[in-house]
Amino acid sequence: MNFSITLLEKLAQEMAPSTSEIIQRESKMPILKIDAKDLRKVMLILRDNPVFEMKYINNISGVHLTAIKEDGTLDLKGVEVLYVLSSKLDFSTIAIRVDLPEVNPEIDTIDDLFVSANWFEREIYDLLGVNFINSQDLRRIMLPDDWQGHPLRRDYKENASYNGMPTTRPNELDAIRVE
Amino acid sequence: MSLYQELPENILITSVDELLGWGRKHSLWWLMFGLACCSIELMHTGGPRADIERFGSAPRGTPRQSDLIIIAGTLTYKMASRLKLLYEQMAEPRYVISMGSCSNCGGLFDRAYSVVKGVDLIIPVDVYLPGCPPRPEALLEALIMLQKKIQKEKFLRK
């Protein structure tokens, strides 16, 4: 699958003294977990160092992490952002993960290092509410500009109507259904 | 039209309503409003096998020159205001065919937060065509059904 542990270990060495941790070692995709403040340093190493030469972004995606407490309610634990990059030389791939807090999640942008990162970051802002500091252009991309809320979060509630159009369709069978 | 065979000298006796209906139903020009997967079947209906132009229907790019709009695909809230504008720009008499499950009732995406659950929440619809996507022959059947509706319309009296 081209995800190799040796590349991750080399990257962890280059990053010193910043701390990092390798998780999911035995699975098909080992991931390097770093702090949010080290992101730009790591991206510059990956892009410019001749060992890596990672100039191609495969994917940037966000996940809203939650857990279920004992009484059944939802416990919101923050947002995870996963970066997957590939190398120019032999297309070997590397995965990096950053965990952000639940209140005001924000992280540095990388769209001055990689041109295509801007649209991926705009999508994560639009659907999950993560703020990318110093971004060139942070606007909503998939939803209309006056939409309220961030839909892919687990605590998102839908409104009853949008600009006069109802969001549910009346079902004629409901009137005759017996309780 | 049924008296045609009985009068040998090519004299036609009919009503004005029927004559106008016959003329109008055989030249319905349709506005290309293909949004999603159903638009590929719309293109195939205009293709060489199931040919829609033999019914007199030519595709137009602008609503000012068309009297039929075929809504093929999923309508989202972001696109809904454009549909309303285009429908209001068409001149009367105008007709609407809703093609596919997504524009009939939301279809496969009726749990989605950004999809309008049925085009008839916004504009009035004449013919509903089920399918995901409907075959080109099904779209021709919808057109023929609309033609039967137009033939019976009393056009000059409101």
Add this chain to the structure above:
Amino acid sequence: MITEKDVQSRVEITPLNGNEILVNMGPHHPSTHGVIRFILYLDGEICVRAVPDVGYLHRSIEKIAEGMPYSFFMPYTDRVDYVAAVNCNLGYALAVEQAAGLEVPERATWLRMLGSELNRINSHLIGVGALAMDVGATTPFVHAIREREYIMDLLEIQTGTRMNNNYVRFSGVCQDVPQDFFSKTEKFLNHFDLFLGEFDRLISTNKIFVERLKNVGIVTGDQALSYSFSGPNLRASGIGHDLRRLDPYCFYPDMDFDIPQGVGIKGTVGDSYDRYIVRIEEMVESVKIIRQILSKIKEGPIQSKVPKKLVLPEGETYHRTEAPRGELGFHIVSDGKSTSPYRIKIRTGSFASMTSLAEVFKGMMVADVVAYFASLDVVAPEVDR
């Protein structure tokens, strides 16, 4: 209910200076790429600034996935790219099978490859036909539609429907093919070779077509990597990466096929004519692969046993396959306990191609804008999902 100020764009519109005019290439236009909108600032014929605006077909597929079991999500992957539905089905099935450790019988793998290569020819025909129609030649599009009708007949025998096939299941395929299917496919391939020669004589060497496309929208290899191009767009810029060779899946390592690259045959490397020729040559390679599949396929079962309640182990995984429009990647997150995925993110090739537009459109004339965008072969549901 809907007023005029709702329709006005809320995209940042800077004041016009000097001779500039503002042209809205709106979401509804008589081109076949779907609902995508551009706001162009023009100084005469030359485009000074361009703002692409997408999201008119955002159907919230990723949110729907969080509420249903894994196997219920298969019809939604058809609608991610509706002209190449079997390829998208295959990408999702391979991602889940890799994470869960499921085995696939041999005949099912051959049938999956056959369906996806037929769909690759289907998709490239639309791409090439729409490019010809946008540039002005209306006849090749109808020729392409005629050939697609034959392929859709074959897909109807194999998968059950013409479009949105929903063909691949976990550890197998949904139905077997009848006895005379392979002879019909062989007959179609013999006819298709002659058709490709006729198509080449029709437009590939036509002087007007070549002049419209050569040296338009030149994207070098390094630029293509920074824009995250993949698939035929990347190969046309000189970098010969194909995921069927670099990251192999199914039985592609046993197949003998070339990987066409752009060499600047009529202009420079990485212009729109290269992107067109790479797609034509890929159709020839797909025909080669299908002939090899027909000679190697054997009898056998088409589906293995899958647990009734499928639960993936806890963690996340990212798997990618080669779809006709580029790299199709599935990032699946599972919490180890429930039968529905926690999060699925779909990475498509068209979304990455759109990131190049704001830079490349600067300084181009309006007619070249249309030609460059058509050569990228973008479909709207892949951008918006």
